[in-house]
Amino acid sequence: MADTEHRPEEQEPLLAPESERATFSSFIGKASQEPFSFASKILLAVILVLLLLSSTFIGLFAGLQHRLSSSRKPDQGDDLPSVTITETYTITSTQTSTIVPKPTSSPKTPENICLTSDCVVLASSIITALDPSIDPCEDFYQFSNGGWLREHPIPADKGIYGRFNALAVENQRIAQSLLDVSSEVTESAGPDDVTRAKLANLYASCTNETQLNDLGSEGLLKLTRKVRNLWSATPEAPEEDTLRHAQLREKFTDAVAYLHSIDISAFFDIGIEGDEGDDPNFLVPIFSQPSLGLLAKEYYQEEEVVEVYTSVIEKALFVLDETENNSTSHTLRTSSPLVNAQEADQRMPWDKRASSPSKSQNVWPPWPFPTWGDPQPPKRENKTTRVKRLAKEVVHFERRIAQAGADLDVLYQDPIATYNPYPTENLTALLPVLDFPVYLSSFAVRSFPHKVIVTYPPYLTALSQILSNTTADVIESYMVLRIFFTYAENLGSETELWQINRKLFETLNGIKPGAVGDRGEWCVSRVENALGFALGRFFVQETFIGDSKTKGTKVITDIISAFKDSLRKLPWMDKSSADAAAEKASAIRVKVGYPLSPNTTNAESIERYYASVKIDRSDFFGDMLSAAVDNEKKAWATLGKRRDLEAWEMNPSTVNAYFNPPANEIVFPAGIMRPPFYHRTWPSYMAYGAFGAVAAHELTHAFDSSGRMYNPQGKLEQWWSNATSEGFEERKTCISKQYSAYTIDDGKGGQIHVNGNLTSGENIGDSGLVQAFRAWKSQYSQSLKQGEEYILPGLNYTREQLFFIAFGQVWGQSIKPQAAVQRIRTDPHSPNQFRVDGTLSNIKEFAEAFKCRPGSKLNPPVKERCELW
Structure with missing residues (x-):
C-alpha cells in the first residue's frame, strides 16, 4: 500500500468567499420552510444513514492511521521513512545516524499489497510488537519485541512468559474446548469416541477440585x-x-x-x-x-x-x-x-x-x-x-x-x-x-x-x-x-501436602506466594502429559488444516537444500567431509504435524498410539498414576526391538521441535506450526523468517557440537576428517566464548554468566538461521511470481528486514530473575535475548539488511564474528 504523504496545511482557501455564494445554513433555512414529499423523506433518511456510516468509518480510519504513524518517524519526503537513531558514547558526544531501508521492490506497487483482514491483522501484530525507538543494530531483541513485552507482563502465577508460552496457552484453550464434552459412550461407539470419552473423563476429574479436596492425600499416602x-x-x-x-x-x-x-x-x-x-x-x-x-x-x-x-x-x-x-x-x-x-x-x-x-x-x-x-x-x-x-x-x-x-x-x-x-x-x-x-x-x-x-x-x-x-x-x-x-x-489445592510442595515451586520460579493460575489451563497440561497423542489427534483435526503440512514441509526441505549447497563453500570443511555431511542431510527424516494421519479410522492403528490407559472420572490422582505406569510399560516394551521409525517423542499439540541424533530425524509438531511461527497463508519472507528459523535450528543440530559425531546412519563415529574437525572446534570455541561473555541479573544485585560450553550446541543450532535466509532467497523469484511475496499494509520495511523481524519476534519473552537463574543452571539454551542478538551479530546478511554501521553491536568486525556456516 502506498503510504499517505505528509502535506503542509493549505495556505489558500479552496472555495469562494462566503459573501459570494449561498451558504449551507441559508439552504437549510429555506428547505425547512418547504413541505416534504414522501420521496423527500425517504431520501433524507438515506442521507442521514450514509452520514452516520461515513463518520464511523472516518473515525476508525483516523484511529488506525494515528496508531501506524505513532509507531514510526514522520516521512521526510522519501518513499520510505528514515529512522533517526541517537547514540551516546563514553566521550560524552552524540552521533546521529540515519537508516534508510531499501525494499526489495517498491511497496507502492498496487498488485503486491494485501488488504485482506488476515493481512491487516498480521501487519498490526508485527507493528504493535516493535519498539522503533530502539536502534535495531544495537539491540534487535528489544527493537523487535519491545512493544509486545510492554503489553504482556508476566502473569502472577508464572516465572516466565513469552511467545512460546502464549501460543501454548492458545493451544490449551483449543484443547480445552475439545475436552469439555460429554463422556458418555454408547455401544456403537468407535475408537475415536472411546478415546475422546477417556480424555473428557480425565479432564473432568482434574477440574473437580471439590472432589479432589475431599479425597485428600490418600492417593499419595x-x-x-x-x-x-x-x-x-x-x-x-x-x-x-x-x-x-x-x-x-x-x-x-x-x-x-x-x-x-x-x-x-x-x-x-x-x-x-x-x-x-x-x-x-x-x-x-x-x-x-x-x-x-x-x-x-x-x-x-x-x-x-x-x-x-x-x-x-x-x-x-x-x-x-x-x-x-x-x-x-x-x-x-x-x-x-x-x-x-x-x-x-x-x-x-x-x-x-x-x-x-x-x-x-x-x-x-x-x-x-x-x-x-x-x-x-x-x-x-x-x-x-x-x-x-x-x-x-x-x-x-x-x-x-x-x-x-x-x-x-x-x-x-x-x-x-x-x-x-x-x-x-x-x-x-x-x-x-x-x-x-x-x-x-x-x-x-x-x-x-x-x-x-x-x-x-x-x-x-x-x-x-x-x-x-x-x-x-x-x-x-x-x-x-x-x-x-x-x-x-x-492433589487438591486445599490439602496440606499440595501447599507445602507449592512453596518450593514458587521459590525457584520467583512466583508470588499464593498466586495460582487457571485450573482449566493446568488440567489441559495434565491431560497432554498423560494422553498427549490421543488429545493431539483431535487437536490436529481442528487446527492443522488445508495445505499446512505441504507448505511447512517445503520450507524445511528448501532449508536442507540450501544447507547442502553451502557445504562446499565452507573454508574449514574439506570435500570428503562436505560430501559426507550432504549425505547425512539428505538422509534426515522429516516429520511434520502429527505421527498418525487424523483421517485414520483403523482401530488397531489408533489404539497403538492413543487408547490403552484406563481412566476413572472419580479419581484424578489415580488416573495420573495409571497413565505414568502405562507410559513406563510402553517404553520398556520397546526394549530389545528395532526402532519404530514412525514413533514420535513429542505430542502433536506441543509448542516445540526436536532433532533425534540416533534416529537422524527432525520433528515439528502441529502445535508450533501456528502464529507467530507459521501460517500457510503468510508471505514467504515471514514463513522462512519465523518457522524457517525453527526448521534450520533443528537441521543444524545434526551438525552441532554433539550431532556432528553421529554419521548419516545415526551411529557414533569419526566421519569428518581431522582437519575439518579441527576447523569446527575452532569455531565452536569462538561461539562458546562469545556466549560466555553474556550475563543476566540474578535479582540480588549480581550478574551470572551464561555457560557457553553448556549452551554451545543450541547456539550453533541458532546459527542455522542463515540457512533459512539463503533458502528464502533461493526460492524468491518463483515465490514472487506465484504471489507469495506480497506486501503487508503499513509496514515500511524491506522484505529482508521483515525476515529478520519475524525471527526476532518469536523469541519475545519476559522472565523473573529467579526463573532466569534456574534456566542458566539447567537449560542448554541461552537466554532469549542472546539467542536473537548473539545469533544476528554473526550473520552479515542481517547487517546488510538494516545497513548497520561498522562497529555497531550487531555488526562487529569480521575478525570478531563467529561465522560457522
Whole structure:
C-alpha cells in the first residue's frame, strides 16, 4: 500500500468567499420552510444513514492511521521513512545516524499489497510488537519485541512468559474446548469416541477440585506406604552377615524398581534408546543420573534456597509421618548405614530394626532398643527432633548425589564421553547394593538386556559410596520425598501436602506466594502429559488444516537444500567431509504435524498410539498414576526391538521441535506450526523468517557440537576428517566464548554468566538461521511470481528486514530473575535475548539488511564474528 504523504496545511482557501455564494445554513433555512414529499423523506433518511456510516468509518480510519504513524518517524519526503537513531558514547558526544531501508521492490506497487483482514491483522501484530525507538543494530531483541513485552507482563502465577508460552496457552484453550464434552459412550461407539470419552473423563476429574479436596492425600499416602513396606519389612535374621546383606539388597532393589515403575526419578534413571555405538536402531537401556530436588547442583550451595528446601522437607515429612502413624503401623529402623558387599562383614548390619512402636509412643527409637553391640544405646528423639534431623540429612544426601553427577555440559555436548557400554552382570559390581539383573527383569520380562549404556560410570561408583555412608532412615525419607515431589501437584489445592510442595515451586520460579493460575489451563497440561497423542489427534483435526503440512514441509526441505549447497563453500570443511555431511542431510527424516494421519479410522492403528490407559472420572490422582505406569510399560516394551521409525517423542499439540541424533530425524509438531511461527497463508519472507528459523535450528543440530559425531546412519563415529574437525572446534570455541561473555541479573544485585560450553550446541543450532535466509532467497523469484511475496499494509520495511523481524519476534519473552537463574543452571539454551542478538551479530546478511554501521553491536568486525556456516 502506498503510504499517505505528509502535506503542509493549505495556505489558500479552496472555495469562494462566503459573501459570494449561498451558504449551507441559508439552504437549510429555506428547505425547512418547504413541505416534504414522501420521496423527500425517504431520501433524507438515506442521507442521514450514509452520514452516520461515513463518520464511523472516518473515525476508525483516523484511529488506525494515528496508531501506524505513532509507531514510526514522520516521512521526510522519501518513499520510505528514515529512522533517526541517537547514540551516546563514553566521550560524552552524540552521533546521529540515519537508516534508510531499501525494499526489495517498491511497496507502492498496487498488485503486491494485501488488504485482506488476515493481512491487516498480521501487519498490526508485527507493528504493535516493535519498539522503533530502539536502534535495531544495537539491540534487535528489544527493537523487535519491545512493544509486545510492554503489553504482556508476566502473569502472577508464572516465572516466565513469552511467545512460546502464549501460543501454548492458545493451544490449551483449543484443547480445552475439545475436552469439555460429554463422556458418555454408547455401544456403537468407535475408537475415536472411546478415546475422546477417556480424555473428557480425565479432564473432568482434574477440574473437580471439590472432589479432589475431599479425597485428600490418600492417593499419595498409598504410594509412600508401599515403598516403606518394600524397604522396611524385616526378613528373618540369618546368622551370616553376607546372606543378610543379600536379603536387604533384594529389598532395596524392589523399592527402587517400584519407584521407577511409577515414573519417579530416584537414585538413578534408566531410559530406552538406540545403541548409538553399535546399532542406533536397536533399543537398549541407558543408565543416567537422577533428577534433583533442587534441579541443579548450584542450588545446594545457596544458603537461602537450601533453607527453604529444608523447611519444605521438614513439613512434608512431618505431615506424612503423622498421617502414617494415625492410619497404619510403620516399622522404624535403626540408624545403621547401608553397606556394600565388601564391607558387610566389617560393619554393623543395617537390617537390625526395632519392632513397631505403639501409637502412644512418640519417641524414636522405641525403648528398649537393641543396640547390637553398641556400647551405648542411641539417644531418644521425639518426632519433631527426628524430622528436623532427617530433613537436614536428606539435603546433605542429595547434595552429595548432585556433586557426584557429571556436569550438564558433558551430558549434553559430548556423546562419546557418555557412551559407555557395560555387560549387565558387571553393573552389580559397580553398585553392589542393587541387584541389576533382578531390577531389569522386573521391567524386561520378555527381552532381558545383556548390555546397558552408562552415561557417566563415576556416578555409579560414587553412588555406592554415598549409600554405604547413609543411614537407612535417611534413604527411606529420600524415597518418600521423591514420591511427594513427583505427585503432590496432583492433589487438591486445599490439602496440606499440595501447599507445602507449592512453596518450593514458587521459590525457584520467583512466583508470588499464593498466586495460582487457571485450573482449566493446568488440567489441559495434565491431560497432554498423560494422553498427549490421543488429545493431539483431535487437536490436529481442528487446527492443522488445508495445505499446512505441504507448505511447512517445503520450507524445511528448501532449508536442507540450501544447507547442502553451502557445504562446499565452507573454508574449514574439506570435500570428503562436505560430501559426507550432504549425505547425512539428505538422509534426515522429516516429520511434520502429527505421527498418525487424523483421517485414520483403523482401530488397531489408533489404539497403538492413543487408547490403552484406563481412566476413572472419580479419581484424578489415580488416573495420573495409571497413565505414568502405562507410559513406563510402553517404553520398556520397546526394549530389545528395532526402532519404530514412525514413533514420535513429542505430542502433536506441543509448542516445540526436536532433532533425534540416533534416529537422524527432525520433528515439528502441529502445535508450533501456528502464529507467530507459521501460517500457510503468510508471505514467504515471514514463513522462512519465523518457522524457517525453527526448521534450520533443528537441521543444524545434526551438525552441532554433539550431532556432528553421529554419521548419516545415526551411529557414533569419526566421519569428518581431522582437519575439518579441527576447523569446527575452532569455531565452536569462538561461539562458546562469545556466549560466555553474556550475563543476566540474578535479582540480588549480581550478574551470572551464561555457560557457553553448556549452551554451545543450541547456539550453533541458532546459527542455522542463515540457512533459512539463503533458502528464502533461493526460492524468491518463483515465490514472487506465484504471489507469495506480497506486501503487508503499513509496514515500511524491506522484505529482508521483515525476515529478520519475524525471527526476532518469536523469541519475545519476559522472565523473573529467579526463573532466569534456574534456566542458566539447567537449560542448554541461552537466554532469549542472546539467542536473537548473539545469533544476528554473526550473520552479515542481517547487517546488510538494516545497513548497520561498522562497529555497531550487531555488526562487529569480521575478525570478531563467529561465522560457522
